[in-house]
Amino acid sequence: MPNFNIDAKKDMTYDAIVIGSGMSGGWAAKELCEAGLKTLVLERGRMVEHVKDYPTMNNESWNLELRGAIGPEDQKKHFKAVRSGFVGENNKHFFANDEENPYTEVKPFLWIRAHQMGGRSLLWGKQTYRWSELDFEANAKDGHGVDWPIRYKDLEPWYTHVEKYAGISGEALGLPQLPDSHFLPPMEMNCVEKEVKQRLEKEFPGRNLIIGRVAHLTVEHNGRGKCQFRNRCDRGCPFGAYFSSNAVTLPAANATGNLTMRPFSIVQSIVYDEKKGSATGVKVIDSESGEMFEYNAKIIFCNASTLSTTQIMLNSTSSRFPNGLGNDSGELGHNLMDHTYRVGAMGSYEGFEDMYYKGRRPNGIYIPRYWNIDEKTKSDKFVRGFGFQGGASRPGWGAGANMDGFGEEFKDSLITNPGPWEFFITGFAECLPYHENKVTLDTQNLDKWKQPTLAIDAEYKANELALNKQIQEDALEMLEKCGIKNIVGFDNKHEMGYGIHEMGTARMGRDPKTSVLNATNQVHTCKNVFVTDGACMTSNSCVNPSLTYMALTARAANHAISELKKGNL
Amino acid sequence: MNRREAIKNTALFGGASILTGSLFSILQSCKSEPRLSWQPSFLKADQAQLISALVDTVLPKTATPGGLDMKVDIFMDTVFAKLYNAEGQKALLADMAQFDDRCKSKFSKPFAELDKAQRTEFLKTEEASSPKYNGKVWGTAVGEQKPVGFYRSMKSLMLWGYFSSEEVGLKVLNYDPVPGDYLGCVPMKEVGRVWSL
Numbered sequence: 160m161p162n163f164n165i166d167a168k169k170d171m172t173y174d175a176i177v178i179g180s181g182m183s184g185g186w187a188a189k190e191l192c193e194a195g196l197k198t199l200v201l202e203r204g205r206m207v208e209h210v211k212d213y214p215t216m217n218n219e220s221w222n223l224e225l226r227g228a229i230g231p232e233d234q235k236k237h238f239k240a241v242r243s244g245f246v247g248e249n250n251k252h253f254f255a256n257d258e259e260n261p262y263t264e265v266k267p268f269l270w271i272r273a274h275q276m277g278g279r280s281l282l283w284g285k286q287t288y289r290w291s292e293l294d295f296e297a298n299a300k301d302g303h304g305v306d307w308p309i310r311y312k313d314l315e316p317w318y319t320h321v322e323k324y325a326g327i328s329g330e331a332l333g334l335p336q337l338p339d340s341h342f343l344p345p346m347e348m349n350c351v352e353k354e355v356k357q358r359l360e361k362e363f364p365g366r367n368l369i370i371g372r373v374a375h376l377t378v379e380h381n382g383r384g385k386c387q388f389r390n391r392c393d394r395g396c397p398f399g400a401y402f403s404s405n406a407v408t409l410p411a412a413n414a415t416g417n418l419t420m421r422p423f424s425i426v427q428s429i430v431y432d433e434k435k436g437s438a439t440g441v442k443v444i445d446s447e448s449g450e451m452f453e454y455n456a457k458i459i460f461c462n463a464s465t466l467s468t469t470q471i472m473l474n475s476t477s478s479r480f481p482n483g484l485g486n487d488s489g490e491l492g493h494n495l496m497d498h499t500y501r502v503g504a505m506g507s508y509e510g511f512e513d514m515y516y517k518g519r520r521p522n523g524i525y526i527p528r529y530w531n532i533d534e535k536t537k538s539d540k541f542v543r544g545f546g547f548q549g550g551a552s553r554p555g556w557g558a559g560a561n562m563d564g565f566g567e568e569f570k571d572s573l574i575t576n577p578g579p580w581e582f583f584i585t586g587f588a589e590c591l592p593y594h595e596n597k598v599t600l601d602t603q604n605l606d607k608w609k610q611p612t613l614a615i616d617a618e619y620k621a622n623e624l625a626l627n628k629q630i631q632e633d634a635l636e637m638l639e640k641c642g643i644k645n646i647v648g649f650d651n652k653h654e655m656g657y658g659i660h661e662m663g664t665a666r667m668g669r670d671p672k673t674s675v676l677n678a679t680n681q682v683h684t685c686k687n688v689f690v691t692d693g694a695c696m697t698s699n700s701c702v703n704p705s706l707t708y709m710a711l712t713a714r715a716a717n718h719a720i721s722e723l724k725k726g727n728l
Numbered sequence: 729m730n731r732r733e734a735i736k737n738t739a740l741f742g743g744a745s746i747l748t749g750s751l752f753s754i755l756q757s758c759k760s761e762p763r764l765s766w767q768p769s770f771l772k773a774d775q776a777q778l779i780s781a782l783v784d785t786v787l788p789k790t791a792t793p794g795g796l797d798m799k800v801d802i803f804m805d806t807v808f809a810k811l812y813n814a815e816g817q818k819a820l821l822a823d824m825a826q827f828d829d830r831c832k833s834k835f836s837k838p839f840a841e842l843d844k845a846q847r848t849e850f851l852k853t854e855e856a857s858s859p860k861y862n863g864k865v866w867g868t869a870v871g872e873q874k875p876v877g878f879y880r881s882m883k884s885l886m887l888w889g890y891f892s893s894e895e896v897g898l899k900v901l902n903y904d905p906v907p908g909d910y911l912g913c914v915p916m917k918e919v920g921r922v923w924s925l
Contacts, residue, residue, distance in 0.1 A: 219905075219925075221894035224806060231813045244867025349912035388907040389925075505863045505870065515919045518910035555922045556891045556901075560884035561860045565786040565851055573887070574792060574900055577922045585865055647863060649870030 163413055165206065167421035167454070173199040175719075176441055176456040178426045178471065181278025182705050183692045183712040184462030185404030186321065188412040190716035191460070196723075197417050199454055200409075201424040201443060203463075204255070204274030207281070209405040213395030215249040223248050240271050243657065245282075250393040253281050263601050265616035269656030270466060276422060277405040278464065279659075280705075282393050285373045285401050285521065286548065287327050288702035289318050289338040293532060297589075298698050301542045304494060304592035305668040307697045308678035311338070317710035324411075325402045325709065326380040329372030337527040337546075337702065344377045345370045346522050350511045351551035351580045356524070358641040365536065366529045366637075371522040371548065374402035374705075383407070388518035401521070423447050425608060428475040429459060429484050429688060437687045437728075438484070444608050458687045458719050458728055461665075462712070465693035466495075466598055469664040470613050472675075472690075473600045485665075485675050485682035492599055494592035494666055495617045496699040498658035499545070501651040502627045503585035504634035506643035508551065515553065515577055523550030526584065526637075528701055530629065541625035543591070545701045547634070549584030553577035582643050586630035589701040590623050590655075592663055617655050660704050662696035680715035687728045691715045766802050770809035770817070775824060777840040779804055783886050785847045792900050800889040807885060823878035827854070854879040897924045 174196035177187045184200060191198045206212070220226040227248050229237075237246050239257040246254055255272035262270055273279040292311040299306040315338075322341045331339040348356065348370055356368040375386045383406065384398035392401050399406035412418040427442040430453065440455035461468040469492055475484035483491045526547035530538050558578035562569070596617035604612045619627075627650060635648045655661075668674020671683035676695050682688040691712040693704060700707075722728045768776040780801040787795030795801070808820060831839045835846055842850065858877040861884070862869045876884075890896055897903060901924035 217905075219894075219897065220892035221897055225811055226803075226888065226892040228807075228811055230810045234813075347910055347912040352912070388910045389905065501865065501868060501870070503865070503870075505865065513916050514913050515916045516910065516912050517904070517914050517919065518907035519923075519925065520910040520912075556887055559887045560880060563855060565855075565883070566848070567788055567790050570787050570794075571790055571792065573891070574921055577916070581863075583863070583865055647870065649863075649865075651868060651870060 163206070163208070163409075163420045164418065165420050165422060167199060167419050167424075170419070171452070171454055173197045173419070173454065173456045174723075175199070175458045175460065176201065176454055177460045177462055178441065179278060179462035179464060179467070179692065180276045180404055180409060180420070181273070181462065181464060181692075182280045182283065182404065183708040184278070184460070185280065185408030185412070186709050186712040187460040187462055187689075187691060187716050188418060189408040190713050191720065192412040192415040192417040194717075194720040195415075195417065196720070197419070198412065199419045199421060199456065200412075201426055201441070201454075202276050202278075202420065202422045203425045203446060204276065204278075204422065206420070206422045207253075207276045207395075207405055209399065209403075209410065210395070210397050213397065214252070215394045216391065216397050218249055218394070239269060242269050243271060243659070245271075245393075249391070250282065253393065253395075259607055261604060261606060262612050263604060263614040265614050266618045267654035267656075268615040268617055269654065269659075270613075270615065270661070271656070271659050272464070272467075276409070276420065277403050280403040281395060281405060283705060284703065285375055285392070286525070286703040287329075287340065287372050287374045287706045288525075289340055290314070290700050290702060290707050291336050291338050293336050294698065294700040294702075297543060297700075298592070303542065304698055305666065305670070305673050308667055308669045308674075313678075314707070314710050314714065317714040318706065320713050321706070321709040324381065325374055325407060326376045326383070327372060327374055327706070328377040330370060332367065332369060334367065334527055336529075336532045340372060340706070342372070343380065346373070346375075346377060346520055348524065349516045349551055350514045351508045351582055352524050354508070354511070355551065355582060355641045355643070359526075359637055362640040363529075363637065367527055369525050369527065371525045373522045375521060376400045386521065388520055390519035390521045392521050425610070426463065426471050427451065427610060428471060429461075431475065431477040431479060431484060431685060433477065433479055436685075438685055444610070446608065449608065457723060458689065460712075460716070460719075461688065461690040461694070462692045465661040465664060466613060466615070468690055468692050468694040469598060470600070470611075472665060473598075474611060480685075484688065485685050487671060487684055488673055488675060490594070490666060490673060491675050492664050493594045493597045494663040495596040495598060495615070495655070496590040496592055496660075496662045496696070497655045498590060498660045498699065498701065499586065499588040499619060499623050499627050499630075500653045500657040501585060502588075502630045502634070502649065503547065503549070503583060504631070504638050504646055504648045505581065505583035506638050506646035508580040508582055508642065509644055511580055523548055524584075525549075538629070541622050541629065543589035543622070543626065543701065545586045545588035545626050545630050547584040547586050547630075549582070551580055551582040553580055582638070582641075584634050584637070586627070586634065587658060587660075587701055587703075588623060588626035588630060590619065590699055592666070592698055593617075593620060596655075596663075598664055615656075619655060660693070660699070662693040662699040662704060665690050665694040666697045667695050668697060679718040680711060681718075689715050689719060766799075768802075768805045771805050774838065774840070775821070776801065776805060778824065778828060778838065779882070781840040781842075781847070782882055785844070785851060786883055786886060787890050793895060795886055795890050798890050798893040798896060800886050800893070803889040803893070804882070804885055807889075820878075823881075827878045830854075851879065891924075
């Protein structure tokens with residue numbers, strides 16, 4: 160593969176600019192470049208080239224002084240992200256520097272950022288689910304938020320388009336609330352998961368326990384290698400077995416010869432031309448030199464991630480748009496959503512002591528939504544629903560700290576006995592779009608580039624708390640009826656952000672008076688600006704969102720290409 | 729996020745952050761100390777002796793290497809020096825002093841100077857009175873964690889140090905860096921020993 164062209168100084172004018180290189184930005188770049196558009200991808204962080212820049216991918220714990228843990232200095236540098244429990248020595252370089260990138264938590268909100276080429280597509284969980292008609296109809300049916308301007312059928316061909324390229328493994332089941340993707344072979348469940356599946360589906364008709372659907376290759380696909388079951392994904396995968404911009408979309412965009420990448424480029428604002436009634440380009444601050452540049456293009460794709468995209472739009476003021484680009488409705492920055500996190504139950508399974516597994520599967524089981532999917536399953540306590548992720552495993556020596564005993568026998572038992580089977584499920588519930596859950600520009604607290612930061616003011620409300628209560632009850636009941644012992648229920652009462660599925664703040668809608676974007680992700684009143692990351696979401700389903708960002712992006716990019724050809728943009 | 733690698737990560741850090749204890753003045757006997765064969769970077773000599781004695785009692789040498797063979801005590805000293813913040817270090821020393829005070833009031837000797845039977849007797853009492861760790865899901869403990877006390881947090885830390893050491897990781901446990909496949913139901917006797925990674 161040719162090296163990336165990062166010499167953006169040569170040329171200040173492009174056909175298209177893509178702000179951000181993560182999950183959705185990579186797709187925008189690929190679609191636009193493949194259509195022949197000269198495309199500039201702006202990334203605020205550094206370059207990370209596939210494999211070459213995965214320095215820790217083969218580390219073993221004994222190679223590291225602290226065996227994978229991070230010390231106080233790194234904890235300070237990542238003082239926000241460490242709250243998630245995900246930051247370690249082997250992946251810390253893929254998390255943004257929280258000290259250099261402050262934000263204000265008006266109410267507690269965990270905002271995990273990843274500032275590098277590929278963004279959070281290097282760190283994501285790879286759980287990959289289509290949304291259903293139920294999700295796109297939800298707002299219209301129960302009256303929360305505004306109606307989505309699209310339905311499942313509008314997105315279905317684009318789900319197909321991105322799935323066939325990305326490679327999604329899973330099992331087709333024909334569930335209406337969780338439509339099937341085009342699947343590569345599913346990963347296997349272990350003995351206890353199979354046993355719990357059987358019991359759960361018998362005890363609870365209408366509920367299913369399935370293997371997680373994931374963006375990991377279970378067979379070779381499009382020149383990428385299959386998953387080797389190392390479960391070291393968040394260090395970068397040397398086999399390119401999971402979907403990331405770095406391994407998949409950006410190399411494809413680059414192969415066309417139409418891609419220019421500019422790292423260390425913080426987009427300060429989008430430039431709006433009053434006479435033309437459209438955007439002409441973006442202002443960029445070089446994060447290293449502090450210099451400001453302006454790049455021009457016919458179309459601009461905003462893929463900086465939900466809150467960063469909205470931050471840029473709020474900062475893009477003009478006499479036409481004094482409150483932020485396209486913000487006639489006053490909805491820009493509002494209706495922030497996330498999925499509730501860490502409510503569920505765990506316990507142990509007695510049996511199968513003579514069985515174990517081989518390989519470290521970067522996946523678990525999934526229990527699709529079963530509440531409020533038809534009249535029969537309607538709840539009088541809440542609207543919408545939730546799904547569970549979970550799995551079974553044996554703890555190995557990790558069980559030792561809680562075991563009684565020490566000495567010869569104790570030590571040798573930890574080498575020969577992997578400990579009792581453990582099983583857990585943890586829910587992810589849908590969050591309603593509330594106008595008052597919002598982000599605003601904080602002009603008092605500037606970052607090191609003298610730019611306004613974000614103030615985040617959002618919280619879960621009665622419906623989400625009712626969903627969490629049901630999650631807890633259902634989790635305990637299901638584990639009990641499935642023969643799990645020593646059951647412990649948990650509700651960590653995490654605030655918003657822990658789901659790391661932030662959505663909304665520049666929503667799509669039918670009416671420019673109540674939404675920011677139209678049915679093809681164009682800013683209603685500035686049609687050559689497209690927003691296709693999580694900011695565009697009108698509601699947030701209870702399933703993981705990345706696949707939907709990919710599909711929406713590919714769809715919008717192809718609309719942009721066709722409108723450009725027609726001379727409409 | 730890769731929520732699943734985090735299971736592994738945080739299982740390792742079990743003991744690191746949950747130490748508490750009030751401050752105590754530390755009065756230690758200095759006579760008849762066995763000489764340390766290594767230079768601690770955080771612990772004082774008598775404290776290092778206590779840690780070494782603990783490691784040797786919990787993870788003695790058998791047909792497989794012991795904790796001291798794997799320099800687990802030295803690793804623990806490194807963790808105290810580099811992973812603990814100032815507050816954690818202070819709490820650790822206070823907890824350690826209380827542990828040894830209890831030992832001295834029972835046997836009139838610090839833990840490091842007890843014989844094997846006495847060490848066993850003392851650790852059994854300590855173990856019986858120490859709360860356990862909560863379960864963890866993807867990197868975060870579930871529910872509110874009660875302090876587990878000096879003994880259990882040290883046990884957690886030394887297990888991490890032992891099982892993440894090179895010889896144990898490569899040769900004692902079943903090391904399979906690139907499994908290639910996931911097989912969900914494999915007879916334990918075919919795998920033989922607990923997986924290393």
